[in-house]
Amino acid sequence: MLQKPRGTRDFLPDEMERRRLIERRMREAARRWGYREVSTPDFEHLELFTMKSGEGIIQEMYVFEDKGGRQMTLRPEVTAAVLRMYVNEGKVLPKPIRWCYFADCFRYERPQKGRYRQFWQFGVELIGADTPSADAEVVMLADDVLRSTGVAFDLHVGHLAPMKHLLADLAPGDQRAIMACLDKHDTAGLEAALVEKNLTHLAEPLAALSKCRNVSEVFEIAGDIPERARIEEIFSLLDSQDIDYRPDFGIARGLDYYTGMVFEGFAKNLGAENQIIGGGAYRLAHLFGGDDVASSGFAIGFDRVVVSIGDFPLVDEPIVGIVCTPEARARALDVARAFRGAGVRAEIDLMQRGMGAQVSHAAKTADFAVILGKREVEAGTVTLRDLHSGKQQERSLEDAIAEVARHGSC
Template identity: 50%
Template structure:
């Protein structure tokens, strides 16, 4: 019986994995250049970690289960809550700000579609302990640099949920949260219907519609100040000053709501311009407060998560390739294995025959796997101490000592 992989999951063959690892390497390098250090959290957590901030309704979207001890657990659907739990449990007395990054798989039980899977990967960072515009600027610049260095064609949008929350301050919390979620989904029709349903004042509705339509250069902030004159716009102004000095290209978009109640200030999203269709968001983040929900003090944080799978789908990075060297054994398996091991110690990627093939079939296999070189180990080579090296691309042959062989291969493979 043939067993298929579970719906919403994928298998990755070597070419795809090499591409994904190359993308991951760029993300890690840039995060570490900003002083961020890697952390990891469990694949499953107590279910309460996710329901305490999102409500019981989120259980339908999770892989939730009871373990053999009857405890309610869930596969992690995202990483921010686990990182905040880790901070409260392990790091609350460490010097601030803390700079963490992570790369891990997450799980959500939802309908699979292009760019949306039940198992997916996120790369993200959390800057914990600062509410300054400078922390927002650093995190946004870091996300921007990663996407820019990967040569993605994207547009970065920056907003501030404080404006919408200020408008909704006199609305019941549950209703305000639903309005924010409708705005986040860009569901204008649903928003209009709901505002009528709750008999929202006409003036409030008009200001909401006007605010979420404000998109463009930083001049938009002036229009927002006219619309909501009692809201302090200085944080956004100073943020834009820093981003402008770093040549970060962005669009001010005051219709970004992010849909989650724990976001408190600056929020941002990045969208791919091509290749992803409706599922075009590749990055999302902002400033938030979560630690107090998990038993810690109220600590400001800023972070983002990159949709790794979507980025992998549109990124055209070429993974670095080491040439493959095949050691062809002509009746001397032990010596062939020894030579192969010595070459591996020198940094080469080496394949030996484990199928007990004859020499012709070993060369045929070398061609099949696109090997760059073949080193022949037979009686003549062992007796003379000089090995036959064949360039599988040009067909050239060389007779070389082991030291000459290493130098030649290093030069051809451009190894240090």
């Protein structure tokens, strides 16, 4: 028996309904902020992602050569593809551009709880606004989207300028090595890197920076840096809207293109793999031949959000099972269509069962049975049976539809 590929999943109807409900809530939250949905191809040129993240990412990707000899890959994330689309098709659009997306991504890595080889991301990109208000809007939208799902989370917001100021005198390679340790919260690795590079004098200020819990403490460590006014305005805007977050100037997003504000969110009830969102301000379009436009955005790990929320009851919509004799088949199709036209789920027997067997099957899958025999066809009526109470009554089709719909709205 063939099995699904490692790191992938099958979703049965109840789980798909829960996923689609959470997805709709996210889309609706973004829509209210003016973000419109876009879609990009499932596969792109490999170069799109190596230009953004370096050659090292190749080992984590599904890479293949197409029949024309071109190096292609299934997308490992969506931001690069959206910015490529902006360069190709969106540069003349009025700015700022507010886009959102929901897409599956692919990475060849070791599967574990909350981490899969095929996974889904919900994200937004705000392109063309280089202001504190733009940075704050992305954080506020992230908070709104996550709250719409019902997930319990902690939000951390920071800015890279103070940390980069402390590391300003280092070579770019040394900066990246240290920030990589900070990003992974690798204390031992950080200590080793500082000792190796004779930079132990940075240990205390870096540690102090990560412990700051308000903006004023940050500038006591980093000094009066040029970005101070912008940072203060971002956090003032967040505070004015009562956003529940923790200032965290120890965030060191691992992607080199982040330029300023950064943030992360963590589900409260997951283990080690508890990060469900990451984002910040960045500049990426120029790598793909576009202008050096300022952008901000985030991506939500949809699968981890779903795992964190867990199972929850679905809306109980009534289901009607149409039961009929062979000579009433045509009328049964008309009746089923009328129920569906009224927004009621209606299922009709396809197995050529007898009337008793049809009712027995309907009792397992439906809430009501609509029975059609010779008498009902001649009278233009239906017999409506409540499969929970056992009560039944012959009614007009319109009254039967109204009765079932009334149960759906209770």
